[in-house]
Each structure stands twice: as C-alpha cells, then as structure tokens.
Amino acid sequence: MLKKELVFRNPLRLMGHETEDILKPGGFGAVLARAGLGKTAILVQLALDSLLRGKKVLHISLTDPVRKICLWYEEVFRNIADQYNIQQTDQVWEEILPHRLIMASNIEAFSVSGLEKRLADLTEQGIFHPRMLLIDGLPFDETARATLTGLKSLAKEHSMHLWLTVRTHRHEAPGPDGIPAPLLNVADLFDVVFQLLPEEKEIHLRTLKGGPSDSDSPSLLLDPSTMLIKDKGD
Amino acid sequence: MKDIQKLRNIGISAHIDSGKTTLTERILFYTKRIHAIHDVKGKDGVGATMDSMELEKERGITIASAATSCEWGEHEINIIDTPGHVDFTIEVERSLRVLDGAILVLCSVGGVQSQSITVDQQMKRYKVPCIAFVNKCDRSGADPFRVIRQLKEKLGHNAVAMQIPIGLEADLEGVVDLVSMKAICFDGDKGENVRVGDIPADILQEALEKREEMIDAASMFSDELMEAALEGEVTEDLLIPAIRKGTLAREITPVFMGSAYKNKGIQPLLDAVNRLLPCPSDVENRAVDPAEDEAEVILSSDPKKPVVALAFKLEDGQYGQLTYIRVYQGSLSKGDTIVNVRTRKKVKIGRMVRMHASQMEDIEKIPAGYIAALFGIDCASGDTFVSPGISLSMTSMYVPAPVISFAIIPKDNKAEISMSKALNRFTKEDPTFMTYVSEETGDTIISGMGELHLEVYVERMRREYGAEVVTGIPRVAYRETITRRAEFNYVHKKQTGGAGQFGRVAGYMEPVSDEDFVFESRVVGGSIPTQFIPACEKGFRARLKKGPKMEFPVTGIRIVINDGSSHAVDSSDMAFQAAAKGAFSEGYAKAGPVIHEPVMKVVVETPTEFQGSVMGSLNQRRGMIVSSQDEGVMCVIEAQIPLAEMFGYSTVLRSLTQGKAQFTMEFAAYKRVPKGIAEELVRKAAEGKKKVA
Numbered sequence: 001m002l003k004k005e006l007v008f009r010n011p012l013r014l015m016g017h018e019t020e021d022i023l024k025p026g027g028f029g030a031v032l033a034r035a036g037l038g039k040t041a042i043l044v045q046l047a048l049d050s051l052l053r054g055k056k057v058l059h060i061s062l063t064d065p066v067r068k069i070c071l072w073y074e075e076v077f078r079n080i081a082d083q084y085n086i087q088q089t090d091q092v093w094e095e096i097l098p099h100r101l102i103m104a105s106n107i108e109a110f111s112v113s114g115l116e117k118r119l120a121d122l123t124e125q126g127i128f129h130p131r132m133l134l135i136d137g138l139p140f141d142e143t144a145r146a147t148l149t150g151l152k153s154l155a156k157e158h159s160m161h162l163w164l165t166v167r168t169h170r171h172e173a174p175g176p177d178g179i180p181a182p183l184l185n186v187a188d189l190f191d192v193v194f195q196l197l198p199e200e201k202e203i204h205l206r207t208l209k210g211g212p213s214d215s216d217s218p219s220l221l222l223d224p225s226t227m228l229i230k231d232k233g234d
Numbered sequence: 235m236k237d238i239q240k241l242r243n244i245g246i247s248a249h250i251d252s253g254k255t256t257l258t259e260r261i262l263f264y265t266k267r268i269h270a271i272h273d274v275k276g277k278d279g280v281g282a283t284m285d286s287m288e289l290e291k292e293r294g295i296t297i298a299s300a301a302t303s304c305e306w307g308e309h310e311i312n313i314i315d316t317p318g319h320v321d322f323t324i325e326v327e328r329s330l331r332v333l334d335g336a337i338l339v340l341c342s343v344g345g346v347q348s349q350s351i352t353v354d355q356q357m358k359r360y361k362v363p364c365i366a367f368v369n370k371c372d373r374s375g376a377d378p379f380r381v382i383r384q385l386k387e388k389l390g391h392n393a394v395a396m397q398i399p400i401g402l403e404a405d406l407e408g409v410v411d412l413v414s415m416k417a418i419c420f421d422g423d424k425g426e427n428v429r430v431g432d433i434p435a436d437i438l439q440e441a442l443e444k445r446e447e448m449i450d451a452a453s454m455f456s457d458e459l460m461e462a463a464l465e466g467e468v469t470e471d472l473l474i475p476a477i478r479k480g481t482l483a484r485e486i487t488p489v490f491m492g493s494a495y496k497n498k499g500i501q502p503l504l505d506a507v508n509r510l511l512p513c514p515s516d517v518e519n520r521a522v523d524p525a526e527d528e529a530e531v532i533l534s535s536d537p538k539k540p541v542v543a544l545a546f547k548l549e550d551g552q553y554g555q556l557t558y559i560r561v562y563q564g565s566l567s568k569g570d571t572i573v574n575v576r577t578r579k580k581v582k583i584g585r586m587v588r589m590h591a592s593q594m595e596d597i598e599k600i601p602a603g604y605i606a607a608l609f610g611i612d613c614a615s616g617d618t619f620v621s622p623g624i625s626l627s628m629t630s631m632y633v634p635a636p637v638i639s640f641a642i643i644p645k646d647n648k649a650e651i652s653m654s655k656a657l658n659r660f661t662k663e664d665p666t667f668m669t670y671v672s673e674e675t676g677d678t679i680i681s682g683m684g685e686l687h688l689e690v691y692v693e694r695m696r697r698e699y700g701a702e703v704v705t706g707i708p709r710v711a712y713r714e715t716i717t718r719r720a721e722f723n724y725v726h727k728k729q730t731g732g733a734g735q736f737g738r739v740a741g742y743m744e745p746v747s748d749e750d751f752v753f754e755s756r757v758v759g760g761s762i763p764t765q766f767i768p769a770c771e772k773g774f775r776a777r778l779k780k781g782p783k784m785e786f787p788v789t790g791i792r793i794v795i796n797d798g799s800s801h802a803v804d805s806s807d808m809a810f811q812a813a814a815k816g817a818f819s820e821g822y823a824k825a826g827p828v829i830h831e832p833v834m835k836v837v838v839e840t841p842t843e844f845q846g847s848v849m850g851s852l853n854q855r856r857g858m859i860v861s862s863q864d865e866g867v868m869c870v871i872e873a874q875i876p877l878a879e880m881f882g883y884s885t886v887l888r889s890l891t892q893g894k895a896q897f898t899m900e901f902a903a904y905k906r907v908p909k910g911i912a913e914e915l916v917r918k919a920a921e922g923k924k925k926v927a
Contacts, residue, residue, distance in 0.1 A: 066861040066872070090747065094905075098858045105864035121846030127853040 021050070021132075022210075023161035028152065028189050029210070032166045032180055033196035037203055039165040040064070041227035042194065043134050044076045046163055050132045051096040058122075058130035058160075059100065060115070062107045063137035069102050079226040101128050107139060112150030119158060133162045140166050140182035148189050168195075178208060196222060205229055238535055238603050239513050242311045243560070245330060245362070247353040248339035253369045257339055257494040258302075258313060263424065264500055265304035265311070301547070301558050301589050301605055306504040312605045330356050332546045332560040332605060335511030336364040337503070342376035342491070346384040351868070351894060354389045355839065363481050365488045365510055366391075367503055371399050372406045372493040382489050388841065388867050391487040392480075394451040395444050397502065399491055400434060409491060409499050410437065412445040413473050418502055425497025451486055452476040474509055481510045514603030519562045521618070521626040524575070531626055535602040537565040540621035541572060543600075544628045545613050548663045557611045558589075562628065564621060565601040575618040575627045585609040614662050639681030641672065641706035642692065652701035653678070660691055667691060673779070677706065710878045712915070713830045713904055714781030715790040719744040722821035723797070726813035734804035737762075737813035739770055741795035743821045751778055752792040762798035762810070769807040770795055773814025782819055783827045784919055789904070790830075793818075829912045832877045835902040838887065840895035842869045847890050855879035856908070874902055 023029050031042045047057045061069050081089040103118070122128040133155065138147065155162045172181035179187045180195065187193070192210030196203055203222040223230045248254045262268045303312045314333060330336070336357060340350055357364055366385060368378040378399060385393035397409040400417055408419035410433050417434060421427040433441050449468055453460040456476035462468050480486030490506055492499015515535045521542055522528040533542055541564035549556045559566075566572065570583045587594040589607050600606045613619075618627045644650040657669045657678070667682045682688045688705075695701040723740035739762065746752055753771045755762075762770065774793050781788040798813075836857070840848045842864060848871055849859055857875035880899060887895050907915065 066863045070861070097860075101859060102861040103863070104861065109864050118845070121849060125846070125850040125853060127849055127859060 021055075021161060022046075022192055023163075024191075025131075025159040025161055026152065026156035027161040027191045028148070028155070029161070029163045029192040029194070030166050030183065030190050031163065031194050031196070032168050032183065032208070034168050034170060034198075037196045037198060038222050038224075038227050039167070039196065040069075040072055040136055041076060041222065042196070042205075042229070043136055043163055043165060044072045045080075045229065047100070047132065047134055048073070048077060048080065048096075051099045052092070054099065055131040056099045056129055057101070057132045057134065058119075058128070059102045059134045059136070060110075061102070061104045061136045062110050064104065066102050066104045069104065069136075073100070076227060079228055083226060083228065101130070107137065110138070112147055112154060115151075116154055119154070123158065130158070131160050133160050134164075135162065136165045137167075138164055140186070144182075145186050145189075148186055152189060238515050238601070240309045240508075241513050241603050242309055242507055242511055243314075243332065243334045243514065243603070243605055244311060244507060244511055245314045245333040245336040246339060247330075247336055247357070247364075248350060253341070253494050254339045257337075257367065257369060257500070260494045260497060260500045261311075261313065261504060262302065262304055264426065264504065265306050267302070267304045301607070303588050303605070307508055309508040311504070311507060314605075330360045330362050332544065333360075333362055334514055334517045335507070336362050337507070338364045338366045338487075340366060340368050340381050340385070341373075342368045342371045342378050342381055343373050345381045346388045351389065351839075351896070354391075355896075358484075361484060363484050363512055365481065365490060365503075365506055366393065367499075368489060368491040369494055371402060371491050372404065372496045372498070374403050376402050376406075378402075378489070378491045385487060385489070390867060392451060392485060393487045393489050394448050394477075395491075396448065396477075396488045396506065397491050397499070398437065398441055398444050400437065406493055406496060406498055409502065410441045411502060412441060412448050413470055415441065415445065420498045420501075425500070428501050448477075449473070452480065455480040455483075455486070478510050482512050482516060519628075521562070521628050523626055525625050533563040533626075535563065537601045539564045539602075540624045541566055541570070541619065542624075542626050542628065543572070543619045545611070545615060545617045545619065548613075548615055549607075554609060555611070556587075556589075557608045557613060558605065559600070559608055559619070560605045561600050561602050563602050565599055567599045571622060572619040573622050574613055575620055575625060576614070577617075579612075580622065581611055581613075581619070583608060583611075615665055639668075639679050640688065640708045641675065641677035641679050642703040643677060643706065645702040645704060649701045649703060652699040653695055653703055656691075656695040656699040656701055660694070679709075708881050710876075711832060712784065712786040712907070714783050714786045714788045714827055715830055716743060716745050716788075716822065716825035716827050718826045720821045720823075720825035722817040722824075724813055724817035724820050725799075726809055726816055728809075729804075733806075734801070735806065735809035735812065736801035736804035737766070737806075737809040738797075738799040739773075739795055739810065739813040739817040740797040741793065741817070743791055743793045743818075743825055745825075746790055746792040749792070750789040751775070754792070754794045756794055756796040757798060758796075761800070762795065763800055763805070766800065766805065766807065766810040767795075769810040770798075770814040772807075773811035774818050776811070777815055777818040777822075781827065782822050784829055784915060786829065788822075793821075829907040829915060830904040831907045833874050833902050833905045834877050834880060834899045836873050836875050836880070836883075836897055836899045838871045838873075838895055838897040839868055840871065840891055841867060844891040844895060845869050845871065848887070848895060851883075851886055851890055855883070856911075875899075876905075876907075877901075 031039045033039045047059060050057050059069060077093060151162060166182050168180045168182060174180045175184045183193065190209060193208040195206045195208050197206060203224060205220040205222055221230050246254045246258055301312060301314050303310060338350065338353065340346060368381045370376060371378060382393045382395055385391045396412055398412065399409055400407045408417060410417050415433060417431045419429045419431065421429050449463050452473055453463050453476065456472065456479065459468065459472045459476045462472050477486060477488055481488060488506065488510055490499060490503045492503065494500060519533045520530045521533055523531050541561065543559050543561040543566060545557045545559050547558035566583060568583055568586055571580050572583065573580050586597050586600060587607050588597050597606060620626055644653045660667050661669055667680065669678060669680045672679050680688055680691065682691070692703060692705060695703060719742055721742045725738040726735060728735040753774060755767045757767065778788045836852065838848050845862065852859055852871065852873040852875060855875050856879050857873040860872045860874060863870045883897070887897055
C-alpha cells in the first residue's frame, strides 16, 4: 500500500506521465542544467520512481563517490515521504534497496566496452538485471556521439532505458530550436530532454523534447529546499 | 637523546616472506646493535633477533611487533618490525599509528603481492610517507623494474628508481646510486665494507637514462631543480630536498634495491631513511579533547608542553607487563606522574627502557617524538597518557571489529586456570581479540580477525601458558522477534495442597523497531496489585533470554499489560512471574515470530580485473551488492551479507583473486532470515535436541 502511495505521490507524476516509464526500452533521456542546479536530484527522483515499482536501477556516477550518491537517495526519499506525511517508510526503503546498484568511477576510466563487461558480469551471473540505467557526469564533448551510440546499442541489447545528465554552460549559445550547445550534435539520439533553468529566484523545469505533449507541459519548479519537483501553483 | 630533526620512527612493512625480518636483522648488524647475524629459519637454531617469540621463530613469521632503536650516522632510528600476515593487521595498523615513515619491502620476484596492497592501503589511511626496498635481487627471476612498474600500476605510486642494480640474480654485486652517480659494492664476509667506485661502462647509459627519469620526477617538487635540470647543472643538494619533499607529501616513492640475505644494498637504504623520511616534527599529530566535544587539537613536539603519549603495544615479559609508548608532546621522565585518560587513574613512572628486541637499555627521559617502553604500568593497548590537569585523547585507533568466533574448551582443570590467565593477557594486548562466556552453553568464546588470528592465540595458549584447549565450530548469533500485535490473557492457577498460586495477566505484545524490550503497565484499579507489577516484568524478561521458537534471544518487542486479577492469599511474586511467562508464550505464538540474523556490511577491495568474479562470490552468499567504486587499479565493492554465509570467505576470496583482494566486514543490522533458511535452522535445532535427548 505504502509503496503504491509513494509511486502515486512521486513528484514525477506532475510532469504528466502516468505510472509508466517515461522512456521505452532502448530509449534515451537527458536532464540538462548548469552546475549545481539539481541534475542529480532529478535523476534520483526518476530512479526512485522505478525502484518503487520494483524495477532495477543501475546508477553510474562519474563525478561523485558512492557515499554521496547514497546520501542523495536517502535525502530525496525522506523528502518525498515527509512531504506527503507518509509514515513507516523504513520497510519500503528496505524493500527497494536490493533493486538499486550504484557504481562510481572516474571519467577517464569509463568506457562503453568497460560498462558492457560489467553488465555482462552482472547479468550472466544473475546478480543484477537493470531496467533503468543512469549515467551522471558523462562529458558531452566531440567524442560523445560515439559513446552515446555505443550506449544506445547496449541499452537495446539489455532492454533498458537510459537517463543521462548533461552539464550546460552559461557562455554557450543554444541552437536554433533551443537545444543547448552540448546536445546539438546528438539531440537526435534522445527521446526526452528536460532542462533546469534558473529564473530569478526559482529553478524551472522545462521539457525541451518528448514528454506527453511537447507544447503543453505544465509549469514546474524544483523546490530548492527539498530538491523535489513541484507545481508552480503549489 | 638526539635533536628531534635527527630522529626517525620507521616501520618495515611487507608481504610475508619478502624478507623484512632479515632486512631488520641486517640493519641492526650494520648499526652495531647486534654483533652476529642469524637468519630466519636459521640452521643455528637462534633465529633473527627481532622475532622474539618462540612461535614466530618456528613458523618463520613475525607476529608481534618488537620495537628497537639503533643509530646510523648522526641519526637515531627507531624501528617497529611489523607482522606481514593479513590476520594480524591490527599490529600493522597500530605500528603505523605511531610511525612517521616506513620502508615498504617488496620481493624482486614476487613483486607487489596481496599483503603489499593491504599494507599500502593502511599506510595511505595514516598518511605514512614511505620509501620502497626491492629485496631478493639475488634470486633467480629478479626484476626490480617490473616491481617498480607494479608499484605504479597496482598501487598507483609515483615510484622512481633511485638506484639500478649492478648484475642481477646470482651475479648481483651492488647498486649504482643515481643521485651521486657512483657504483656501490659491498665487500667483506657480511657486506660491511662499502666500496664506492665508478659506474661500470656497460650500464652507464642505463644509469644516465634512469637518472633523467628521477630528475624529471623530482623537479615537480622544486622550481630550482627544474631550472638546474634545464641548464644541465643538477646537484645532489638540489635533488635530495626535492625528493624528500615529494616523499613527505606521499607524491613520490623513491625505490631502492638489493638483497638483505646477501648483505647488499642495506647501508644506502639506511642513508635514505636519514635523508628522505620525516622526523617527528615533520608530521602533524592530532589529539581530541573529550571536554570540548572531541574537538581536534594539533600537538606540538615541544618537550616543555604537557605530556601526551600513547600506549600502542603491551608485552608480557619475564619482568611483568612492558608497555610500549610513543610520546607526542612534552617529555616523560622517571618519577613523573601521568594520568590514563580512559580510566582517569594516576600512574607514577618507574623504570623506562629503550628496547632492542629482547634486550633493553635503561633511560631517564623520553622526549616528544620518541618511542620507549615502561615497566609496571597497568593499561590497555591504545590508552592515552597525559600530564595531570589536561584531558586530551589521541584519536582513537582504527580497530576493526572481530569477524569470527568459536568456543574453546580447556582439556583439564590446570588448563582452565592457565587459559584464563592467557585470555586476560591477550585481550589487553590486542583490541581485536575478544573473549566472553556464552550464557547459553557456558563455553568460553573467543573472537577475532580471522581463523589464523584465533589459531595463533590458541597455539600461544598452549606454548606460553601450557593451556591445552579444544576448539569448537564457529557460531552465528541469531535472534527472534515478532512481526504483529497479539493479545494475551493468561491465568496461572495452582492448587495442589499447601499455599496455592494465582495470577492473571492480560495485555498485548507488538513489534518495536529501535529497542530490544519495552515493558509498560497500564493496569488500572489495582486488578494487578502494584507490588506484583515488577514480578510480571521479571517473568516476561525471563522468557526473552530463550525465545519459544528457536531458543534464540528475543528482541524488538513491546509488552503492555492492561488487566489481570489477583487472589488475596494465593497471589505472590512467584505466581505473577509464572503468569507472565505463560502470557508471553500465549501471545508469542500468535504474534508471527520470526528469526533474525546478523547481516554484515562487507567491503572487498580487489584489483579491477577480478570485479566480476568477486561480485559473483558475494552474490552466491545471499548477498546484496550495494555499490562498486573504481579507484584506479583497485575497485571497492560493498555488499550486505548474512554472517552465516561468510565463514571461509577469506579462503574463497584468496583463491578467486590470487590473494590480491582483501575484505573487511562489520555488523550492519539484524534482518529476517528467509523462510527456507529458517526452516533449515528449525530442522537443525530439532536434530540437536534429539541428540541431547
């Protein structure tokens, strides 16, 4: 019951997606923002949504150590539970933990072939079959296309969908359709793109691509105190 | 006592059989502390000087660290010989806590082995600067440069050769010093005559190339050296301070080489200790102030300040307890009064000695930075001593929790007395070794860091204390608890002649997550007279010790009594205790009792190439893999695994990873045993009962 309530209450619902995955197997999603706006918080909310529905999540961080990622999960989970006054979450937390695996590595050591090997280790021995893969901190430079293409076929092969964070920079001008610079040459690979934008004192969450209806997405904010998505009207 | 700048506290750490005891022995010989050389496993039956325990001599391994001091040139060097086996790592950890620098000994054939990896991790934890010595260059298959590559690749060190060998394997003659660009050979029966000459022409080119590499690495730490290198005017005076700076920051690891057994390369290594490793004042030591919410205080090596000293090792010698101590601040003199911060007891210092393995030299004073031993001090390992009036504690030493335990049963009465004496001593000496008496079986249980760790203590009991004991099989501490609320209403009535017994206890029990046992009385109107309420609690508590389901202790339970009845004559403490016991059994059966087991947080550090197989091995043990973190060549995997599945894991891990991985494990939480396993436990318990019957 509690789990169902948490799924229903997940702020992601505000984005117009019902209780299904935003992406299809093999699909790509991106969360774009400048440094420090809350990309990881959004990733963790996406992950918790999957975890609560019993789907396994592999979270790969190329910037933060495992300990820090764990703290993100604990914090976001507690905030969701607090916000909706859901008691006795310990048991739910215990139930979702086996569905989560965190891997931390540094950017230089990360490669698609390495990940392929790791995934083979995990799946062939029946240790872990992720349905959702999160990669936080992948650099979007000139080699990104090759890496992303490799990841795309890996995602298809393992029937999982993939979310990535993309760091944008103030000085880089966006493309003609509003797609920020780092994504310009690879935008075609992505099905859904969200962007966090600071406007005055608020952080807005915009859907740049994909979503239930591209033009009609509700006006959403990221609450800086809880790092949860909230409706502007709340 | 020397100027503190000329003092070195160093450790010699390495993989078992890399020859560190032989190396220590040679150092003591060249520094004229001993006058003859005995080899480990020597034919003369004497054994190396540092291994003072009989058992160590027999097994050819070093178990206890013996501290010893010697002089080289104008410097005084205190050496702690550290054990090399993984099961004794507390000894290594403790030594590293009091050391300022270390020599990492590596075998030129075996290279960077699993224990070198462990020791390196420990050095990193305590930020101990080190120099490396590639030993056994006389052995066939020796390749010091392969070892240097491994230092870089496997341990991530910026390893730089300071020497190249002259000849290798059986032809090893000496080394070329790349700083002075001279050939150094070792003449005389025991290599005591150092002959410095020109570099043989056939290796001159190689020496020049390696010197370039060394200068390149060193110039990162000195602009002056970098300029001099560009102009081709590098001098020894520029090189040494730059390399020392890099070494102290742990950003460069100078590598020396030779063969301790063949008496080659030891004297230059001693020079390097003097020139490159830190003196006590180069190292920042911190203590915590318990009065100020454990705020950190930086200690100064000023001998005039109040004393702060750490007892890091105890030994039971023929003259009583010997306490090895390092003074971090102030100075200790004979007759001074100091306070043990843990016990708040004042102690007067009697005899003070400097140790040289099993020989000792009386001293009057220990200034800051020095290591010495005290007689007649009653304390435990890791205790801090301070001057009266101040309250500082050395940061608590990292003490890993014990991971394995088994029962020991003395063979006879005499053995029982000796066993208790031995256990008392071992628990004081080694914080990772613990002992207690099982309430259930009455057996003495010992717990420690691994099977070998406990076996060595069992052996020491036999040899040093004459206590013959039989060891039992390892056991896991299961628990029982309930999963739902259940009510009880139990009448205890006995009328079989004489005074009767009567009591009725009613209420409910429910699970509670953060407490072992909560008892609450909501009885109103005196249905249970107030004087019998404690008897009810006592009755419930008595049942907690052995749960009705499996006879494991019951935890996480809240019992509320809200009704009952009594009899003016027949009610008594005993009657209500019995009623509570009955009520417990009645409620417990309805409350969905389950078995819980200790689940451990297991952290494996493994070279990345074994990541997949290590994860597999953890998964097979009902483990939940939480995370993996790549740290260059190594990878750290964290998992949660039931303790019951962890017995024998060290052997499995060793064989899976060619001994290159290590794991630590600590208690995480009690979690419910899966149904299948619980049934198995019930079946086993029933079998056990049948056997007893």
